[in-house]
Amino acid sequence: MNSGVTLWRCTICRAGIFPEPLLCPRCHGDKFHADRVQEAVIEEISVIRHMLGQENWQPRRIASVRTADGQLMTVGLRDESGVGAAIDLFEEGGAPFGRAKTS
């Protein structure tokens, strides 16, 4: 498990983007560098109750979260954090997750 989540920052206009895009949606630049974000605030939560073709599926919570610099991203939620909660971000198996801040 890695602390923080990688997002891609445009070298021209500094827009933060996730996942890595081909072109910057703001200035159409094509150069990015990786940046780490450690925390975000939950804006919206949805629950995936069923997945086509999956037996024994456990409901999963997915959150739309906003990082301190305004980037919106979707992460899996690992606890019962609600809308407005500040969460720590981490990566597991290459996918972004969040959970309530431990500090």
Ligand SMILES: [Zn+2]
């Ligand atoms: Zn840009």
